[in-house]
Amino acid sequence: xxxxxxxxxxxxxxxxxxxxxxxxxxxxxxxxxxxxxxxxxxxxxxxxxxxxxxxxxxxxxxxxxxxxxxxxxxxxxxxxxxxxxxxxxxxxxxx
Numbered sequence: 875x876x877x878x879x880x881x882x883x884x885x886x887x888x889x890x891x892x893x894x895x896x897x898x899x900x901x902x903x904x905x906x907x908x909x910x911x912x913x914x915x916x917x918x919x920x921x922x923x924x925x926x927x928x929x930x931x932x933x934x935x936x937x938x939x940x941x942x943x944x945x946x947x948x949x950x951x952x953x954x955x956x957x958x959x960x961x962x963x964x965x966x967x968x969x
Contacts, residue, residue: 945951 942951
């Protein structure tokens with residue numbers, strides 16, 4: 875089957891003129907104006923934020939982590955299995 879009706883499409887293999895291509899029209903997307911955007915924070919969120927900021931855990935945790943790393947590296951770190959079991963059981967039995 876031969877297609878003969880090319881509807882104005884030039885044959886580039888036969889040296890026809892290059893097709894005229896129009897550059898794409900760019901459509902600018904306009905952001906919607908922020909009129910009256912609001913954020914509501916619940917009382918619970920405020921309490922949680924104040925509690926987490928008041929802990930100051932970064933400094934304490936860093937010291938503790940460094941101490942544990944040193945103990946592990948030197949082979950002096952030992953797990954108190956009875957203390958772990960006691961803590962686990964007290965949490966399970968309380969619930």
